[in-house]
Amino acid sequence: MxxxxxxxxxxxxxxxxxxxxxxxxxxxxxxxxxxxxxxxxxxxxxxxxxxxxxxxxxxxxxxxxxxxxxxxxxxxxxxxxxxxxxxxxxxxxxxxxxxxxxxxxxxxxxxxxxxxxxxxxxxxxxxxxxxxxxxxxxxxxxxxxxxxxxxxxxxxxxxxxxxxxxxxxxxxxxxxxxxxxxxxxxxxxxxxxxxLDLHPFVTEVAPDDVRQEWQIPADAWVIGHVGRFEPQKNHDFLVRVAAEAMHQHPNSYLLLVGQGSLQPQIERQVRALGIGDRVVFTGPRSDIAAILLGGMDAFLFPSIHEGLGVAIVEAQAAGLPCLISDVVPVEADVVPGLVRRLSLARSTVEWANALLTHSRNTPRKSVKETLPSLEASPxxxxxxxxxxxxxxxxxxxx
Incomplete structure (x- = not known):
């Protein structure tokens, strides 16, 4: 048996x-x-x-x-x-x-x-x-x-x-x-x-404490991403979407957590796009929950392929509105209302508009709202x- x-x-x-x-x-x-x-x-x-x-x-x-x-x-x-x-x-x-x-x-x-x-x-x-x-x-x-x-x-x-x-x-x-x-x-x-280990999400995080490390203003709107700098995560497309969103929303930043072989290329790209002073490369971090809770306002995840996308589940635990590619498995949608999907065939302008609209129309959830969905889940x-x-x-x- x-x-x-x-x-x-x-x-x-x-x-x-x-x-x-x-x-x-x-x-x-x-x-x-x-x-x-x-x-x-x-x-x-x-x-x-x-x-x-x-x-x-x-x-x-x-x-x-x-x-x-x-x-x-x-x-x-x-x-x-x-x-x-x-x-x-x-x-x-x-x-x-x-x-x-x-x-x-x-x-x-x-x-x-x-x-x-x-x-x-x-x-x-x-x-x-x-x-x-x-x-x-x-x-x-x-x-x-x-x-x-x-x-x-x-x-x-x-x-x-x-x-x-x-x-x-x-x-x-x-x-x-x-x-x-x-x-x-x-x-x-x-x-x-x-x-996921849900315990770090229960700890109260002060956004000022998180953002001060990278000199991000307390009132800035921060687009976030967690993932290796490898082709699968589609950073080239991601930063072009972020650049368009920043053009429409001037007081905004991009926070990229991770490391990988493509990071030097992406660093050159953000400088060429003229957003280098508002893009933060954190490198690998052990305090992902704190960064999600205190450092980000929206989560962008345009992966080319995924087995699941654990970072998406973590972002939902932190209550972030998430815009993700439609190739991400549906099993990653855990907290109702936080995730919106979009095809990678859509333009960067359409992605930026969708990110801004989804963020405006989707109030951030508190961990008291998100954790019950996750605590009883697989x-x-x-x-x-x-x-x-x-x-x-x-x-x-x-």
């Missing part, structure tokens, strides 16, 4: 007599930088019962990640396996890690299509529970790739289907990308929304972690 994520469960599931040792889990990620997946995984590490569950993280980079110090402080090991372009060496190193640091009860892979290779190796090593986790929807960009890439995707999808014992997905669109349309009939696959980390604990414990009991 397959494990069902919507089944009743205890907060800390008991292990059977044959599995009294801590359940050992190996998560596989690219690098522990501040991204949506990595931030969610950190919330899991902070919240999970570490007496019952012992977690290590395999990364595909030898460079240090933003979260590495905290990962180590929580008693987890970071195990590099950077040989993505050398499949045979990667397999050898992966097997060595499984042998030297295992045995593991669970391999939980977050590296999307490459999970096909990860889980194939782990299956050959007789790891009992193999989880493929889909956090994104790449279909819009993968359709245009050449035949070689298409062949790789087909091979990896078949390998995932043959190897995994469980599949998790942050949205229905993310499921379609990794598992295909048959996922709805596959009892191994379940939705698991990326949970986006609450306190509801998410017990689901994972039950899944991991079931694997150990088998």
């Amino acid at each position: 397959p494990f069902q994520l919507n089944a009743p469960m205890q907060k800390h599931p008991e292990l059977s007599d044959s599995a009294k040792h801590p359940v050992r889990i190996l998560h596989v990620v690219g690098k522990m930088d501040r991204g949506g997946l990595e931030t969610w995984l950190m919330r899991v590490l902070r919240s999970i019962d570490r007496q019952h569950f012992q977690i290590d993280i395999m990364v595909h980079s030898q460079a240090a990640g933003d979260y590495d110090p905290e990962v180590l402080a929580l008693g987890c090991r970071i195990l590099p396996c950077p040989y993505l372009t050398q499949p045979w060496r990667y397999a050898w190193e992966f097997k060595r890690v499984l042998s030297a640091y295992g045995p593991y009860d669970v391999v939980h892979s977050h590296v999307h299509f490459f999970s096909g290779y990860v889980l194939q190796i782990a299956k050959a090593a007789k790891v009992p529970c193999l989880i493929a986790h889909s956090h994104n929807d790449h279909r819009a960009i993968e359709r245009s790739k050449n035949w070689l890439r298409q062949g790789y995707l087909s091979l990896m999808k078949r390998s995932i289907s043959r190897s995994m014992t469980h599949g998790l997905t942050t949205s229905q669109q993310a499921a379609l990308d990794l598992f295909g349309p048959a996922w709805v009939e596959d009892e191994r696959i379940n939705l698991l929304f990326s949970g 986006f609450n980390m306190e509801n998410t972690v017990p689901l994972l604990e039950a899944l991991y414990a079931a694997a150990a009991n088998q």
Whole structure:
């Protein structure tokens, strides 16, 4: 009988007599930088019962990640396996890690299509529970790739289907990308929304305290965005929309939270648009809730593709009116009335007009209004972690 994520469960599931040792889990990620997946995984590490569950993280980079110090402080090991372009060496190193640091009860892979290779190796090593986790929807960009890439995707999808014992997905669109349309009939696959830690949103934040760090006037209207400076987040389009909105609303600023390879290009672009003195690049931040609550008045999110868009859920927790692209999964709409969607086929002027109109017509909500919707939802980390604990414990009991 397959494990069902919507089944009743205890907060800390008991292990059977044959599995009294801590359940050992190996998560596989690219690098522990501040991204949506990595931030969610950190919330899991902070919240999970570490007496019952012992977690290590395999990364595909030898460079240090933003979260590495905290990962180590929580008693987890970071195990590099950077040989993505050398499949045979990667397999050898992966097997060595499984042998030297295992045995593991669970391999939980977050590296999307490459999970096909990860889980194939782990299956050959007789790891009992193999989880493929889909956090994104790449279909819009993968359709245009050449035949070689298409062949790789087909091979990896078949390998995932043959190897995994469980599949998790942050949205229905993310499921379609990794598992295909048959996922709805596959009892191994379940939705698991990326949970938020809601506690930081309860803390009262003074806008003046937040804005003073970047010399943003207290009475300014601030457009905000949280996301990596990578093509998926569509910063080029975002800043052009913001520039048009700033032209119509002179006392306005743009606050960009995150880091990434395209940041230098975007910095040049805002200077060329003549808005460089009103655009703030904060870099990676650990105080996202405070910035959303005190630093922003509206949230702009024109992503080209998304698996869910956790930043949108966080913006709603902070009560912000949000204008987002219509490719963002509908599961991200949590607080009624705050989110408006628009096609990326619309012009930057239409986007700017929609942002201004939506902000004028949508009063900001207080956290007393937003948090009840989130506390009882699958986006609450306190509801998410017990689901994972039950899944991991079931694997150990088998």
